[in-house]
Amino acid sequence: MITLYDIPSKLPGKAFSNNIFKARLAIAFKGLPFKTEWVEMCDIGPKMKALGADPTQTNPDGSPKYTLPVIYDDATGKCVSESMKIAEYLEATYPDKPSLFPFGTYAPIHLFNEYFPDVVQPGFIVFVSAFTDKLNPPTLEYIRRTREPLMGKKLEEMIPSPEEKVTLLAATKENFSKLDAIYASNGAGKMYFFGNIPSYADLILAANLIWIMLSVGMESNEWNAISNEWDGGRWGTLLKTLEKYNVNQ
Numbered sequence: 089m090i091t092l093y094d095i096p097s098k099l100p101g102k103a104f105s106n107n108i109f110k111a112r113l114a115i116a117f118k119g120l121p122f123k124t125e126w127v128e129m130c131d132i133g134p135k136m137k138a139l140g141a142d143p144t145q146t147n148p149d150g151s152p153k154y155t156l157p158v159i160y161d162d163a164t165g166k167c168v169s170e171s172m173k174i175a176e177y178l179e180a181t182y183p184d185k186p187s188l189f190p191f192g193t194y195a196p197i198h199l200f201n202e203y204f205p206d207v208v209q210p211g212f213i214v215f216v217s218a219f220t221d222k223l224n225p226p227t228l229e230y231i232r233r234t235r236e237p238l239m240g241k242k243l244e245e246m247i248p249s250p251e252e253k254v255t256l257l258a259a260t261k262e263n264f265s266k267l268d269a270i271y272a273s274n275g276a277g278k279m280y281f282f283g284n285i286p287s288y289a290d291l292i293l294a295a296n297l298i299w300i301m302l303s304v305g306m307e308s309n310e311w312n313a314i315s316n317e318w319d320g321g322r323w324g325t326l327l328k329t330l331e332k333y334n335v336n337q
């Protein structure tokens with residue numbers, strides 16, 4: 089059984105992180121049974137170190153930094169850190185399950201993974217700042233402690249004004265339209281990055297759409313616009329076919 093380490097929030101499904109949704113969707117897409125172990129952000133370092141997970145980044149003081157997602161697979165005894173490495177591990181270890189990298193499409197999917205953060209970048213602060221009141225106190229306190237000194241301001245001061253939000257979302261919409269043209273180049277009716285075949289590229293997109301939906305609120309005008317109006321409803325339609333992989337176990 090695979091254990092997925094994820095950060096809890098006050099939301100009903102607890103999960104909220106875009107990077108961790110990538111791993112959650114990838115495990116479910118493969119059809120593998122798994123369980124979630126919830127780790128508040130302040131506990132990621134000590135818990136992942138004790139588990140023997142690899143760090144993924146470096147702290148400002150030069151020490152190794154641990155991030156989630158991490159998985160532990162008791163069938164192989166392996167611990168894997170970092171969402172793309174997790175997808176590659178699942179593909180290599182479970183080749184007979186539905187393919188995350190159909191026809192060996194590793195390079196284009198790596199490219200997509202590098203490119204995608206630029207698509208959401210203008211709206212990033214809008215989306216992350218909306219989670220502040222949805223986080224559990226230990227995680228919120230950790231974010232304050234680690235981010236406020238770096239940014240030189242309080243979290244509350246990082247929340248964009250309603251006017252700024254409109255501008256940032258308009259810039260995000262423009263980026264999504266460029267991605268829409270890329271998807272549309274496959275031809276009419278072809279929903280996925282590789283045409284009719286879903287892959288990890290689409291899961292990267294779906295993970296971020298779920299994160300955006302939870303951030304702005306499923307019932308909000310923003311989510312209605314993003315899912316039903318932006319790019320002729322492409323993103324909402326795509327998410328409808330992939331949200332079944334947002335499994336909470």
Ligand SMILES: N[C@@H](CCC(=O)N[C@@H](CS)C(=O)NCC(=O)O)C(=O)O
Binds near residue numbers: 155157170
């Ligand atoms: N490229 C990494 C990014 C992982 C990442 O930044 N994870 C965040 C949660 S979304 C984290 O664990 N942060 C811990 C921290 O900042 O201390 C991946 O995709 O796995």
